[in-house]
Each structure stands twice: as C-alpha cells, then as structure tokens.
Amino acid sequence: MRTETASHAGERTVTIDTDGRVDxxxxxxxxxxxxxxxxxxxxxxxxxxxxxxxxxxxxxxxxxxxxxxxxxxxxxxxxxxxxxxxxxxxxxxxxxxxxxxxxxxxxxxxxxxxxxxxxxxxxxxxxxxxxxxxxxxxxxxxxxxxxxxxxxxxxxxxxxxxxxxxxxxxxxxxxxxxxxxxxxxxxxxxxxxxxxxxxxxxxxxxxxxxxxxxxxxxxxxxxxxVVPGEPTGPTHLTQGEPGTLEATIDSAPQRSGISGQVDLSPEVRFTVESDGPAYWRTGVYDRFTGDEWVRTGQDRRYDGQLASPPDSTETVKQTVTAETELGIMPVAPQPVELGGEIARRTTVSRHGQPRPETPLQPGESYTVESAVVDPSPAALRAAGTDYPDGITDTYLQTPEDTSSAFGGRTDEITAGADTPYDKAVAIEDALESTKRYSLEVSQPSGNVAEKFLLEMDAGYCVYFATTMTQMLREEGVPARYVTGYTTGQQIDDDTYVVRGLDAHSWVEVYFPDHGWVRFDPTPSSTRSDVHTDRLQEARANGNDDADTDESADVPIDGNDPGTDEEPRDGDGSDPFDGNGTEPNDPSDVQEPQNDTEPENNATNDTDDPETSFNGTTVDGGDARSWLERPSAIARESVALGVVALVGLAAGARRTGALARLRREIGVYWHGPRRDPDRDAERAFERLERLLARQYRPRRRSESARAYLTALAAAAAECEPPTDPRLERVLEAYERATYGGGVDRAEADAAIAVVDDLARDRLPVIGRRE
Amino acid sequence: MTDANPTPDASTDPPTDGDTLRIDTVERLCDDIERNVADVIVGHDDAVEHVVTALLGRGHVLLEDVPGVGKTMLARSIARSVDCSFSRVQFTPDLLPTDVTGVNVFNQKTREFEFQPGPVFGNIVLGDEINRAPPKTQAALLEAMEEEQVTTDGRTRELPTPFTVIATQNAVEPNRTYELPFAEVDRFMKKLRLGYPDPDEEAELLGRTVGDHPIESLEAVTDRETLVAARETVSTVQVAEPVREYVTLLAAYTRENAHIGVSPRGTISLLRAAQARAVTNGREYVIPDDVETEARVVLGHRIKTNGRERDGIAVVEDALERVPVE
Structure with missing residues (x-):
C-alpha cells in the first residue's frame, strides 16, 4: 500500500497503488x-x-x-x-x-x-x-x-x-x-x-x-x-450595558461595531466644565470593514505632547468629572494637553485620541485643553485637495467589495459640488433629508454604508456617520468616523451633564492647512426628541442615575445646547462652527430642513422607545435582513450538522449500533438479492434471529444443523413444533456455505420460507392467524 | 489362526466408471452394510456406522471394551458383509512379528526361499485382543497400518487394497496386557467402545442365539472393487474453508488444553472420517455436524491428559463446546 517514501528529490508520489485502486x-x-x-x-x-x-x-x-x-x-x-x-x-x-x-x-x-x-x-x-x-x-x-x-x-x-x-x-x-x-x-x-x-x-x-x-x-x-456570559471584549473598557447605543459604538477599545436596534441609557456618565459647548469625542476610527470600524496603529503612552492642528486660533479648557466608572476619556477635539492624575496612565491613539489605561473612577476628574479648529466655509472651500500622504494612505480606505452603485449614488449627490467642503455639505444634506432617525433598525448584512445609502430609509447616528464617511472617501475626500457624546444638558453657564443617551457618532473631514473638521449628518431634532423622551421616561421611573444633584432641577429642553448643534451653515456664509464653541450655533437654520417629513415618520416610530424596542415593528429594511439572516445561519448549521451526523453514523458503526439496527431490520426484510450463496446464508441468518427470539440464540459452538435439531427436539415437547420448512433453509445454507453453492431457485425458496416465518412473527401487521 | 472368506456376491452394484461412485450409491451401500451387520449385532448402530465410515475413510478401528460385548463379532460381520479377503490374528503374549507379517520359507522343491504371507495380507484384518501381544509384535502392525506395506528380510511388499485393520482390545486385566504404544494408537482412525446392550436389545440378542449363529448365514452385500470405488468417492467429498478452519480450531484447542494434543495425522483422520460421514448422510460436502459426530471417536484416543479424572474424550467434548462454528 505504501507506494512512495518521498525521501529523495525527484521521487514522485504515485496516485495509483499496486492494486490499481485509486488511493x-x-x-x-x-x-x-x-x-x-x-x-x-x-x-x-x-x-x-x-x-x-x-x-x-x-x-x-x-x-x-x-x-x-x-x-x-x-x-x-x-x-x-x-x-x-x-x-x-x-x-x-x-x-x-x-x-x-x-x-x-x-x-x-x-x-x-x-x-x-x-x-x-x-x-x-x-x-x-x-x-x-x-x-x-x-x-x-x-x-x-x-x-x-x-x-x-x-x-x-x-x-x-x-x-x-x-x-x-x-x-x-x-x-x-x-x-x-x-x-x-x-x-x-x-x-x-x-x-x-x-x-x-x-x-x-x-x-x-x-x-x-x-x-x-x-x-x-x-x-x-454557548457558554453563557461570553465576553465580547475587555468589558472594563466598554461603556454602557450591552444593547445600548454607547455599547455598540464603543464596544471595544479598538473597534466600533455597528449593530441593529439599540437602547438608550439615561445614566449620567460624566459632567464637563467647559468654556463652551462641544461634542465630547471618545474614539476615532479610520478603517471600515463593512460592518465595523477599526482603529489602526499602536497606541502610545501619553507623554505630555499631542499634535495640535495646523490652524488653531483658540483653545478651550475642559474639566471632566466621571460620574460612573469610565473606560473612555471624553475630550473636545482636538486635544492638545491633558492634566490631572489620569494623564500619567493615558494612552494616545495614532489619531490623537486619548484613552485611560484603567477606568476612571466616579468622582475622578481631569482637565483637557483642546485646540479649536474654526475655519470659515470660504476658507474650507479654498483649502484645496493637497492632502499629505499620511492622510490619504489611511483615511481613503473603503472595503473592496463596495459596489459601483454606492459610488454612483454618491456621484449623483455630489454632482454640483466642486470642493471637498461642498461635497461634504451636499452629502450631509442628502442624508439628513432622505433618511429618518430611528433606533430600531435591524443590522443589515454586508456593507452597512452601502445598505444604508441604497436600501434602508432609517437609522441612527452610527449609520449616518458611517455612510457619510464612506461616501466622502468614495469621492476622494479623507474622512474618519468619530464616536463620543453630544454636549449634554447644560445645567449652568459652563457645566454640562452628559448621559449615556447622549452617545453619538459623527464624521471628521480633513482639510489641508486646517485639520479635522466635524460634520454631523444625523438629523438632530428627531434625535434629540427621542433622547429627551427617554430621559423623561427614566426620570418618571425614578431612575436615580439619570441625574446629578444639579441636573434634576433643570428642565429638560429638547434643544439643549449642542445636541442639536450642527456644524454647518445653511447658506454657507456664516463662520463654520467646527467645535461647537459658539452658543449661537446655526441650528435654527438647519431645523426646518428636516423638520417636515422625516420628523413625522420619526415620531411615529420613536415616541415610545421602550415598547417599540421589542422588535415587533419591522420595516422594509428589517424584513429584508430577516429574510437573509436565517439562510446564512442555516448554511453554517447545515455544514456543522453534516459533520455531526457523519460522526454520529461513524460512532454508531463503531459501537455496532448500526449493525444491530440493520440486523433488526434485516429480520423482516431481506434486502437486495445478489449472489445466491450469499442470499441463502442471509436467509439462514434471518431465520436464526427469528428463532433466537422465539427460542434461544444459537451458541457459538453449535452448528446450524445442531441448533435446528436441538430446537426441534425442544419444540417437539411443546406447541408449536418447529416448521418443517426450516430444513430447506438449513440445507440451502449448508450447501452455500460448505458445499458447491446453491442456485437462484434454491436461494429464493429459502428466502421465501424465511419471509413467511418473519411475517408470521411480525407484531401486529401482517400476522396471519 | 488365520481365516479367509472369499465369498463373491454379484448382487451389489458394480463400480460405474471403475473409479468413483455416485454419492447416493455409496449412501445406499453403507445402508446395506449397516443393515446386514444389524442382522448379527443387536443395537450398537452408532458403532456400526462408525466402523463403516472408517472403512470408507481409509481408516483403522480399535474396539476397546470388556470381553463379551461383541467386539469380534462386529468386526467379523463387517468383514463378511464385504466380499473381500478377510484375515484374523489372535494376539497372544507369545505371538511373534513374523506370525503377523509372514515369513520366508525354504521350498524344498525349488530349493529357494518363498515368502509365506502372514495374516496382515488381507483386505480386512481383524487383530483380536491386540494388547495381549508384547510391543515388539504390535510394532509389526505399525508399518502395515500406516504405509500399507510390509517389509520382511529387507524386502518391501505392498498390502492389498483396501487394507483395514479392525483391532479389539481388552480393557480389563491390566496386568496381563501390554499397553498399546501411543504411536500405534495414533494410527487408528477411531477408537470405539461398544458398551453393554440395553435390556431390550439383550433380550433380542438372546432370542437370536436359538439355532444357527446368524453370522454363519451372513452374506456379502458388496465386493472389493465397489468398496475401492466408494473410498475414491469419499475422498472427493468437498471440505469447505469454514470446515477446515473448524477442524484446525478443534485440534488447536486440544493442544492447548491437554498434555499431548491431536497430531496433524489426527486432523487428517478427522476430515476423512467426516467426509465418509457426509457421504453416509447423502451429502457431497462436509458440514460441521459431520466433524462433530466424528470428533469424539477420532480425536479422543489421541489426547494424553495429565489427570486421571479427565480423559481425551472429555477434552474433545470441551473443544466441541468451546470452539465456535463458522
């Protein structure tokens, strides 16, 4: 059987062994x-x-x-x-x-x-x-x-x-x-x-x-x-309970997942004392896999230096105090200096986003000094496209399987825009005006950005920001996906309470000579409605975590500063509000744009988040993905099932269970007839098993004839005696086994006798009385 | 001491081709002999059948029992049933080897030595009370039994065909007998015991003693040529692989479970006996039952056990009980 030793070069393996059988x-x-x-x-x-x-x-x-x-x-x-x-x-x-x-x-x-x-x-x-x-x-x-x-x-x-x-x-x-x-x-x-x-x-x-x-x-x-409690990542670095928006956008330190339905946590995460409102950034991601965001590159330890943007005119100082255990470090973009004890145990990503090595404890605080990038739209329009290599290498990535339809739709949307800034504004407008804000979506399979742009009609910030980032990249504009929190509830002139439900994600677009500028494609008013409803509900339920001592007394304003702030201007003439440092932001201008149709839809879907989160309402996008998902699961299950079945069958064979089953069936059914000798032997084997049930099994040292003779002797004393036809089966068997073989007729006769006897002994069916 | 019985009988079937006979012809032949013998011997049907199968299987038979149960009568009846030369040797302590094999006698007329064949030159030889002769004389039979030839004074002479020794030996009086050498015992295909007849059988036996002894009126039912052809037929009986394996396993069992187990000659004898047994049952192939039927008498006397309580037969019984049948 062993056909080659493969110990010498030039000796080729042989595929046909000596018997000519395929190996x-x-x-x-x-x-x-x-x-x-x-x-x-x-x-x-x-x-x-x-x-x-x-x-x-x-x-x-x-x-x-x-x-x-x-x-x-x-x-x-x-x-x-x-x-x-x-x-x-x-x-x-x-x-x-x-x-x-x-x-x-x-x-x-x-x-x-x-x-x-x-x-x-x-x-x-x-x-x-x-x-x-x-x-x-x-x-x-x-x-x-x-x-x-x-x-x-x-x-x-x-x-x-x-x-x-x-x-x-x-x-x-x-x-x-x-x-x-x-x-x-x-x-x-x-x-x-x-x-x-x-x-x-x-x-x-x-x-x-x-x-x-x-x-x-x-x-x-x-x-x-299926062991319960399977952790998906280092839990201490994850904010929020599983299923909340926070958790999905910040599920692990290096990745930001995109999931389906999410909940909103009303818990207060941290408070910020800041000179002005801002989006509190906690993560920056550059690589999109189609269903999640990944932060590339190694983190380094904070050494007192952070790259400052090229066009920084002013800085804003924040003091952030953690209200719960906090595995993240919210900062207003772009941070240039960290203060406080935590600064000694902080790592900084390649993108300049700090993160604590160990979670912040409640009450612990730190200070951040951030550079404000505050260029005017005119300046941004004039910024050109002279991107550094380091930027284009990292921030233009799209998954290879992105379809041309995605690029085509993006081209349509940005048709009239010549500069990257105009393109960004066009995309932002298009997403805000054509997609509803809704937390109850099913996660699409495949490329999320593509599915959201082409098929889905509702989503939340993760979908909006992801899609916009990918569309910008498709247009050759370096962009990145950013997660964090919106400004939160302003309870004082310079104090903001930020809750879990303020979790958000948005887009940063790179402009040469200016740096990263924030864009938020998420429809802000419906978003804040949903989030305000959730907070009121939490307060009504007496959720203690939902407020700090101060924030409870302040009425919730659906338009709390910063939340609905949009980093763009309606007519493009106002100064661009890059970091939300200006309280009189142009949100009013933007409001009417998506106030009409999307709002109505959104309120229908989201006025009662708790009940609608049960997943009972399924829209068109959901239905599609529900159809697709079981098939994907089924394919995998089928493959595993086949392996398990084959193993089961092999195990049954090994343990003899299969042979036993076959014997059991074989008593009543002869099976395919082949060689007369073999058939005659099988006929006797069946007879033997029949008799074994009625009388006793044949002893190993007992010959076939001796067995039947002994049974006949035993049966002669009691009713009924053994069938005289047994002799024919026995003779056919002996001739087949020891003699010159039997012919077809003899074998068939033997089989017929055994079939008859088996039918007589078959329980219930076929019994002939 | 010798006695020939050349009585031809034309009633039996002549050999068809001079070579072999049909199975059913041989089966009928055996029935004829057995029925013929039953005229003389009451009961002992099994023993008679064993002797007949030994005759067909080219084997020799040793009958051992107490005196007076009909050992000699059985042998004589068999011999008379077949029309062939029959000789009888009565073994005594002073019997010489030449008394068995024959001796060169000086012929006064031709002035040459002439070979005077002994009683061993016969188709069926009855060695009566074989264990009364000393081993030297018993040994004279050894060569004859195994090789069907006799060597005297350097000259080898073929024995007639068929050549079958039916010996009897006395199981009592151990002091006045010589135990048969193991090698010689091994040359007997079967060793049989007759035992006492049942009361019914004995009653009938007694009834038959009135008048002439029935053996005097016994006529041959077959002749020498037919017997030779029948033996040829028996040797063509098919022995399938499972049966050969069964025989091998039986022998292996005795070798593992006794002081001296069955020799290869024993397994050959067993197969031959089984072949003959198959023919007497009208089959042209051997089934394990044939082997089982023959095993006790064929193998029992070839096994030497250590203990007194277990004899060879017991070992064979064990083997039959333990060895699986394919």
Whole structure:
C-alpha cells in the first residue's frame, strides 16, 4: 500500500497503488491540507477585502501552490524550507519598507519585528495594523508554499505544521473566527489522520473513528460558544450595558461595531466644565470593514505632547468629572494637553485620541485643553485637495467589495459640488433629508454604508456617520468616523451633564492647512426628541442615575445646547462652527430642513422607545435582513450538522449500533438479492434471529444443523413444533456455505420460507392467524 | 489362526466408471452394510456406522471394551458383509512379528526361499485382543497400518487394497496386557467402545442365539472393487474453508488444553472420517455436524491428559463446546 517514501528529490508520489485502486486516503489527505490552507487564506482574504489587495493575495497563493506542486518533485525539503524562509523574508522586508522602515535597517529591525509579532500574537487584530494589506501579502506565501510542498510529497503530518502555525497565529490575533478555526483544525486533524492511515496501509473504512473525532470536536466547540456570559471584549473598557447605543459604538477599545436596534441609557456618565459647548469625542476610527470600524496603529503612552492642528486660533479648557466608572476619556477635539492624575496612565491613539489605561473612577476628574479648529466655509472651500500622504494612505480606505452603485449614488449627490467642503455639505444634506432617525433598525448584512445609502430609509447616528464617511472617501475626500457624546444638558453657564443617551457618532473631514473638521449628518431634532423622551421616561421611573444633584432641577429642553448643534451653515456664509464653541450655533437654520417629513415618520416610530424596542415593528429594511439572516445561519448549521451526523453514523458503526439496527431490520426484510450463496446464508441468518427470539440464540459452538435439531427436539415437547420448512433453509445454507453453492431457485425458496416465518412473527401487521 | 472368506456376491452394484461412485450409491451401500451387520449385532448402530465410515475413510478401528460385548463379532460381520479377503490374528503374549507379517520359507522343491504371507495380507484384518501381544509384535502392525506395506528380510511388499485393520482390545486385566504404544494408537482412525446392550436389545440378542449363529448365514452385500470405488468417492467429498478452519480450531484447542494434543495425522483422520460421514448422510460436502459426530471417536484416543479424572474424550467434548462454528 505504501507506494512512495518521498525521501529523495525527484521521487514522485504515485496516485495509483499496486492494486490499481485509486488511493482514496491520499486524496482525502490532500483535500484536508487544501481546506487547512483555505481556512487561513480566507482570513487573510477577509483582511484584504477591507484594505485592498485581494487579487494580489489570490495571485500569490495561486503562485505558491503552483510552485509547490512543481518543486515538490524537484527540490529537497531543506531547500524548500529555505525557499519558504527566503520568501517570507522578502515579504516581510517589503512590509517594513511599506511601514516606513528603510530597507537597510530591515535586517536590524528585529525589535520592531519582535514587538509587532508579539502584539499580533497577543490579540492585536490584523485590521489594526496600518499596513495590514502589505503584511498579509508578505505573510501568505511561506505557509502556503511549504504546506503544499510537503503535502505533495506525501508528508501530510509535516505539512500541517506550517499551515497550522499560520492558522494558529491568525487565531491568536483574533482574526480567524470560529468557522475558519474549526474548519482549519478539522482539516489539520484530517490531514494527519489520512496521511497516517495511508502510510500504515489502513483501510479508508477505518476513518470512521476520525469522523467521530470530528463530530466531538464540532460539538465541543459549539458547546463552548454557548457558554453563557461570553465576553465580547475587555468589558472594563466598554461603556454602557450591552444593547445600548454607547455599547455598540464603543464596544471595544479598538473597534466600533455597528449593530441593529439599540437602547438608550439615561445614566449620567460624566459632567464637563467647559468654556463652551462641544461634542465630547471618545474614539476615532479610520478603517471600515463593512460592518465595523477599526482603529489602526499602536497606541502610545501619553507623554505630555499631542499634535495640535495646523490652524488653531483658540483653545478651550475642559474639566471632566466621571460620574460612573469610565473606560473612555471624553475630550473636545482636538486635544492638545491633558492634566490631572489620569494623564500619567493615558494612552494616545495614532489619531490623537486619548484613552485611560484603567477606568476612571466616579468622582475622578481631569482637565483637557483642546485646540479649536474654526475655519470659515470660504476658507474650507479654498483649502484645496493637497492632502499629505499620511492622510490619504489611511483615511481613503473603503472595503473592496463596495459596489459601483454606492459610488454612483454618491456621484449623483455630489454632482454640483466642486470642493471637498461642498461635497461634504451636499452629502450631509442628502442624508439628513432622505433618511429618518430611528433606533430600531435591524443590522443589515454586508456593507452597512452601502445598505444604508441604497436600501434602508432609517437609522441612527452610527449609520449616518458611517455612510457619510464612506461616501466622502468614495469621492476622494479623507474622512474618519468619530464616536463620543453630544454636549449634554447644560445645567449652568459652563457645566454640562452628559448621559449615556447622549452617545453619538459623527464624521471628521480633513482639510489641508486646517485639520479635522466635524460634520454631523444625523438629523438632530428627531434625535434629540427621542433622547429627551427617554430621559423623561427614566426620570418618571425614578431612575436615580439619570441625574446629578444639579441636573434634576433643570428642565429638560429638547434643544439643549449642542445636541442639536450642527456644524454647518445653511447658506454657507456664516463662520463654520467646527467645535461647537459658539452658543449661537446655526441650528435654527438647519431645523426646518428636516423638520417636515422625516420628523413625522420619526415620531411615529420613536415616541415610545421602550415598547417599540421589542422588535415587533419591522420595516422594509428589517424584513429584508430577516429574510437573509436565517439562510446564512442555516448554511453554517447545515455544514456543522453534516459533520455531526457523519460522526454520529461513524460512532454508531463503531459501537455496532448500526449493525444491530440493520440486523433488526434485516429480520423482516431481506434486502437486495445478489449472489445466491450469499442470499441463502442471509436467509439462514434471518431465520436464526427469528428463532433466537422465539427460542434461544444459537451458541457459538453449535452448528446450524445442531441448533435446528436441538430446537426441534425442544419444540417437539411443546406447541408449536418447529416448521418443517426450516430444513430447506438449513440445507440451502449448508450447501452455500460448505458445499458447491446453491442456485437462484434454491436461494429464493429459502428466502421465501424465511419471509413467511418473519411475517408470521411480525407484531401486529401482517400476522396471519 | 488365520481365516479367509472369499465369498463373491454379484448382487451389489458394480463400480460405474471403475473409479468413483455416485454419492447416493455409496449412501445406499453403507445402508446395506449397516443393515446386514444389524442382522448379527443387536443395537450398537452408532458403532456400526462408525466402523463403516472408517472403512470408507481409509481408516483403522480399535474396539476397546470388556470381553463379551461383541467386539469380534462386529468386526467379523463387517468383514463378511464385504466380499473381500478377510484375515484374523489372535494376539497372544507369545505371538511373534513374523506370525503377523509372514515369513520366508525354504521350498524344498525349488530349493529357494518363498515368502509365506502372514495374516496382515488381507483386505480386512481383524487383530483380536491386540494388547495381549508384547510391543515388539504390535510394532509389526505399525508399518502395515500406516504405509500399507510390509517389509520382511529387507524386502518391501505392498498390502492389498483396501487394507483395514479392525483391532479389539481388552480393557480389563491390566496386568496381563501390554499397553498399546501411543504411536500405534495414533494410527487408528477411531477408537470405539461398544458398551453393554440395553435390556431390550439383550433380550433380542438372546432370542437370536436359538439355532444357527446368524453370522454363519451372513452374506456379502458388496465386493472389493465397489468398496475401492466408494473410498475414491469419499475422498472427493468437498471440505469447505469454514470446515477446515473448524477442524484446525478443534485440534488447536486440544493442544492447548491437554498434555499431548491431536497430531496433524489426527486432523487428517478427522476430515476423512467426516467426509465418509457426509457421504453416509447423502451429502457431497462436509458440514460441521459431520466433524462433530466424528470428533469424539477420532480425536479422543489421541489426547494424553495429565489427570486421571479427565480423559481425551472429555477434552474433545470441551473443544466441541468451546470452539465456535463458522
């Protein structure tokens, strides 16, 4: 059975063994290696789908497979390992040069290599890497080549090592999801097992144990995932209870998810003493995967310096006091200096957004000094498009699978706009006027921005901001997605109480020589109505957390300053209000625009958030996604179910349950007739089981004839005696087993006798009295 | 001491092709012999059948029992039922090997030594009370039984075909008998015990003693040629793989569970006996039941046990009880 040793170069594997039978185990093993390869390549492909380069990845993987197939017969394993190492070296050198490290220093840049690898291996998702696409392209060829090379040489166990290592690494980074990890693990087990089976000359029928193992693995992995209280991330860094708006937009430090229906938490989060109102920013995200936002790059520790925008005319000082435990650090953009004890344990993202390393405790406070970017629309129109490379590299990313319809609609909307500023205003207007504000939406599958622009007609700030950011990027305008809180309730001249329901997300657009300027495409008046209703309801319910000592006495004003503030001007002549520092913001101008039709719809949907959050009202967008979602689940379940069923069947076979069942059925049904001898033997076996039920089973040392004779002797004493026709079955059996065989007629006669006897003994049906 | 019985009988079927006979012909032949013998021997149907199958399976039979249960009569009845040469050797302590094999005698007329064949030159040889002779004389039978030839004074002579020894031995008087060498016992296909007849049978037996002894009127039902052909037929009986495996397992069991187990000669004998048994039941193939029927008498005397309480038969019984039938 073992047809090749693969110990010498040039010795090719043989696919047909000496018997001429196709070597099933070999093909299964190769298939498993392919599935393993596919499992981690699919993860990498998912990354390139987001950051670009998926075609290059497929080309590289294809080339690696082809090269491995060709070289499998030509070079020794050691050479192949060196080829893979050199390939990996070249790939990573390319990555480092892309990452800004000089080629000459690549070889000495072991610190960065080590720290990057450690960061990845300790859970840094690939998508957080600035050069994720390049890294992916550099990473892919070595394991693909080496594993396929070894597999082609018949060394399946060895081939699992590079493939498994690659998959394992992606599991550590957190990029490989459960399906990919499960498929890869099963494939790895399968490759080793089939390879071993083949080398030991085992029969493919022995693979049933493997199927049991697969089923157990699947069952275990499923049972692990249904363990209650499964955390989705470091919870101490997450604000708000699961399901609230805050939680979904700030679910984990490096990601901002987009979910379906959300709740509003009326709890007070923090109070701000500020010279003026502002949006309190807590997170900046640059990479969009289609269903969530990712912040790329490593955080660094705050060292007293934050980049200040190029066009800062004035600064605003804030003192923020946490009212609950706070894993975030709200600041007015753009922060330039932090004060307070917390500043010593603060990290700063690549985008200049601070974040506490450990949560702020209630009562703890810090000060922030923020630079106000306050250019006029005219200045912004004149800003031009001379973007720095660092900005275009990071803030123009769109998922590769974004459809052309999305770009087409964006082009229509921005048709009359020439400058980035005008484009931004046009998009903002279009979204505000055509989409309703509603918290009860079902999360669409696929690209959220695309679905929101083209299919959905209602959403909340996450949808508005995401879509606007993507549309701007589609138009070549660098933009980023920002999360945080609106101004909150003003309870004093310079004091603002900010609650969970003030959580918000908006857009920042980059203008050369000015920096990041805020745009908020969310219809503000309906939003504040919804949020005010929620707070009043909470107060009515006596929710103590909903107010501070001061804020409770102040009547809630639906137009509380800042909340409905819009960072734009209606006619484009007023100074642009970049950071909400001007109390007399132009919200009045903007109000009538979306006050008419969207408002009416919105109030219908949102006047009672608590009841409508039950999900009983489903609009058109929801219905679509409800239709799509079960099918996606079903496909996965079917695949897992098949594995489990195969395992169950194999286990049943192993334990003999299947054989027992078949025997049980076989008593009453002869099954397909084939060889007369075999049929005669089967007829007697059936007879034997019938008699075993009625009298006693045949002893192993008892011959067929002796058994029947003994039964006949026993039956002669009591009624009814054994059927004389038994002799015919016995004779057919003996002739088939020991003699020259029986012909068709004899076998059929024997079967007929047994069929008759079986029918007589069949309970209820067919009994002939 | 010797006695020939050349009585031809034309009533039996002649051999069809001179080679083999049809199965049913042989089956009928066996029935004929058994019925014929039953005229003389009352009861002991099993023993008679065993002797007949041994005759067809080219084996020799050792009848062991107390005196007077009809051992010699059984042997003589069988011999008379077949029209072939029959000789009888009465073993005594002073019997010499040449008394069995024959001796070179100086012919005064031709002035040459002439070989005077002993009683062993017969188709059916009755060795009566074989254990009364010393081992030296018993050994004279060894070569004859196994190789169907006799060597005297350096010259080897073929024995006639068929050649079957039916020996009897006395189970009592252990002081005045010589125990048969194990090697010689192994050469007997079967060792049978007759036992005392049932009261009914004995009553009938007594009834038959009135008048002439029935054996005097016994006529042959077949002849030598038919017997040879029948033996050829028996040797063509099919033994399927499961049966061979069953025999192997039985032998293996005895080897593991006794001091000396069954020899390969024993398993060959068992198969031959089973073949003959299959024919007497009208089958052209052996089934495990044939093996089981023959196993006790074929294997029992070839097994040497340590203890007194378990004899060879018990070991065979165990084997039949434990070894699975395919």
């Amino acid at each position: 099933v185990a070999r093909w299964l093993a190769l298939g498993c290696v392919l599935v393993l390869t596919a499992s981690y390549v699919s993860v990498l492909y998912g990354v390139t789908q987001v950051v670009g380069g998926s075609r290059s990845l497929l080309a590289i993987v294809g080339l690696s497979l082809a090269a491995a197939t060709v070289l499998a017969g030509l070079i020794r394993p050691r050479t192949a390992a060196m080829v893979a190492a050199v390939g990996a070296g070249i790939g990573f050198a390319y990555y480092f040069t892309s990452a800004g490290v000089e080629l000459g220093t690549v070889l000495t840049a072991t610190d960065q290599l080590v720290s990057d690898t450690v960061a990845l291996a300790t859970g840094l998702p690939l998508l957080r890497m600035v050069q994720a696409g390049t890294w992916t392209l550099g990473f892919a060829p070595a394991p693909v080549f080496l594993s396929w090379y070894l597999a082609a040489r018949g060394r399946y166990a060895a081939s699992v090592v590079p493939g498994g290592a690659a998959l394992g690494f992606l599991v550590l980074t957190g990029d490989a999801g459960t399906p990919a990890a499960l498929a890869g693990t099963l494939a790895a087990i399968g490759a080793v097992a089939f390879g071993d089976l083949r080398h030991r000359g085992g029969s493919i029928a022995q693979a049933d144990l493997l199927a049991v193992l697969f089923a157990v693995t699947v069952a275990l992995s499923l049972s692990v995932s």
